[in-house]
Amino acid sequence: MTDKYVGKRVKRTEDPRLIRGLAHYVDDIALPGTLHVAFVRSMFAHAKINSIDTSAARSAPGVVAVYTGQDVADKIGPVPCASARGRTAHGQ
Amino acid sequence: MKKAINLNVNGVSRSDEVEPRMLLVHYLRDVLELTGTHVGCETSLCGACTVMLDGQAVKSCTLFAVQADGSSVTTIEGLAKNGELHPVQEGFWEKHGLQCGYCTPGMIVAAAQLLERNSDPSREEICHGLEGNLCRCTGYQHIIEAVQYAAKKAGAQ
Numbered sequence: 108m109t110d111k112y113v114g115k116r117v118k119r120t121e122d123p124r125l126i127r128g129l130a131h132y133v134d135d136i137a138l139p140g141t142l143h144v145a146f147v148r149s150m151f152a153h154a155k156i157n158s159i160d161t162s163a164a165r166s167a168p169g170v171v172a173v174y175t176g177q178d179v180a181d182k183i184g185p186v187p188c189a190s191a192r193g194r195t196a197h198g199q
Numbered sequence: 200m201k202k203a204i205n206l207n208v209n210g211v212s213r214s215d216e217v218e219p220r221m222l223l224v225h226y227l228r229d230v231l232e233l234t235g236t237h238v239g240c241e242t243s244l245c246g247a248c249t250v251m252l253d254g255q256a257v258k259s260c261t262l263f264a265v266q267a268d269g270s271s272v273t274t275i276e277g278l279a280k281n282g283e284l285h286p287v288q289e290g291f292w293e294k295h296g297l298q299c300g301y302c303t304p305g306m307i308v309a310a311a312q313l314l315e316r317n318s319d320p321s322r323e324e325i326c327h328g329l330e331g332n333l334c335r336c337t338g339y340q341h342i343i344e345a346v347q348y349a350a351k352k353a354g355a356q
Contacts, residue, residue, distance in 0.1 A: 118292060125300030126288040126307060128235015128275030135234035 142171055204268040208233070209277025217264045224248045226264035227274060235275040235304050239333070246332030249305035250274050256312040258305075258331070275304035278311060286349040286356075287311045296345030298336035306332045310346045319350055 124130045147164075161173040201216040208231060215230055227233045227250070236259060239247030243261040250259045251273035278285040287310045290296065297303045306329065313320060313328035320328065325346045326339075334342060 119295070122292045122297065122300075125297055125303055126275075126284070126291050127279060128233070128304045130235075130300055132234075132237070132301065134238065135228075137229075 202265050202268075204265055206267050206269065207271040209273060215264075219263060219265050221264045222260055223250070223252075223262040223264045223267050223272075224259035226267075227259060227272070230264075233274050233276050237301055237304060239302070239305075243331075244333070245302070246305040246309060247302050249308045249332065251308055251312065254312075254315075256309050273308070275308060278307065285311060286353040287314065287346065289352065290345035290348035291342070294341050294345040294348050296337065296342045297334075302332060302334045302336075306334060306342060310342075310349065313346065314350055314353060318354060320346070322347070 121130075159175045159177075161175060164170060164173045200219075202219050203214065203216050205212070205214045207213070208227070213231065215226070217226055217230065221230075224236055224238055227236050228238070236250055237247040238260060239245035241260050243258040246258060248258050248260040249256050251257075252259075252262070252267060253270050278288060284292070285307070287307050291303060291307060296306070309329055309332050310325075313325065317324060317328075322343060325343050329339075329342065329346070
């Protein structure tokens, strides 16, 4: 034991798969039925939301669900980046 | 509308129909399931997606799969030959050129091309050759030593 490790350099046991491109990162895992999400952000630096028309997004092929701040407001409480109404800033 | 492409990836002929907007890296990862090539920044800054296209190291997040039609692609999975590691792969293992390993495939492919062009690079030439590849773990010192090890090893063979 001591002969093997003490004072000796030790090569990492995880490296063979990492240097061959055979490691498994989270992004490499494809589960069946995985959905992808896309965020639509405000095009305006500072503006008031009068309404959000999601009909075109909902009818796009392959779209499973569209959520706005209004849809989730009473489920998850106030979320600064998902305005249910009122004013929005760029990035929201 | 999908477009038919034919290419050779790691010595295997591939024919697929892909959307013209599909990036080469997504074709490799999602269609061919060669997930060794990583997506880091998607803006060709980080080099994690580097592959060899007709012998030239390119960032596969900045190419469309249709642009690789008719080409030969080598990914990190294709570098080891007959189970024997490429000298650069060996160097990375030997000299601790990696920690998390995320940048490693791109780093190794870029370094392999560097040595193809210059079999005995100086430290400065290695640094310059790997400028397009970012690593957040190692601080680069061990990566440079890994490439020096590979150059020496390949020179001895």
